[in-house]
Amino acid sequence: MAKRFAGIDIGSRTIELVVVDEADEILESHQADTGFDPMAEAKKMIAGVAFDRIMATGYGRNLFEISFDASTVTEIKAHARGARALFPDVRAVIDIGGQDSKAIAMLDNGRVKKFEMNDRCAAGTGKFLEIMARTLGFAIDDFGREALLAEKGLNISSMCTVFAESEVTSLIAKGENRREIARGLHASVIRRAAGMINRVSTEGDIAFTGGVANNPCMHKLLEEKLGRTIRLPDDPQRVGALGAALLAKETA
The missing domain is CATH 3.30.420.40 (ATPase, nucleotide binding domain)
Structure with missing residues (x-):
């Protein structure tokens, strides 16, 4: 058998x-x-x-x-x-999960060449996006699609989850559009993810794995930020x- x-x-x-x-x-x-x-x-x-x-x-x-x-x-x-x-042709991976994010560079045989990991702070993870979606009143499954409907996005200066949540609350109180805030939050996560990838790999296509890869705004902004093709698995x-x-x- x-x-x-x-x-x-x-x-x-x-x-x-x-x-x-x-x-x-x-x-x-x-x-x-x-x-x-x-x-x-x-x-x-x-x-x-x-x-x-x-x-x-x-x-x-x-x-x-x-x-x-x-x-x-x-x-x-x-x-x-x-x-x-x-x-088989991809030599870099960005994995953004619920509580950490990882950028991985691979050798031609698939072994890990170099990696960088963020597991000490919720910023840049699925948990960060989940908290921000709740703060803005969006369902997490709709968060990325709503952010894509924004025209440009507002700048979010805080990366710490606690301070970012406070900043978002302040922007809501000022009457700012929720979608523009959402787009800005996605962009702040992308800046961190792109920095991790660029420190381990600078060329070629990138495989995007983990639950956050299901977010269409993350996919679009990451591809734009890096100027590289982002490959998405079916699951x-x-x-x-x-x-x-x-x-x-x-x-x-």
């Missing part, structure tokens, strides 16, 4: 599970909210899913390793491997799990 290899990415907001075969074909893909008990959600997700080996990544990977006696891999390596599988959130599954197979 052909062997099956699974990768599970336990993120701050969602958990993804991908199962591949020996030919690297995706056999199954599942997603669930992380919730308040990530291990309970992970246990439910893998129940009934057949695999010979599983590898975990994401912020909850160490707990998963203890709970399920599984091997683990860093998000950096997992996203690099997943992006490489989807876009940006499962790239880490895919990479973990492929690495589970390759290290078996």
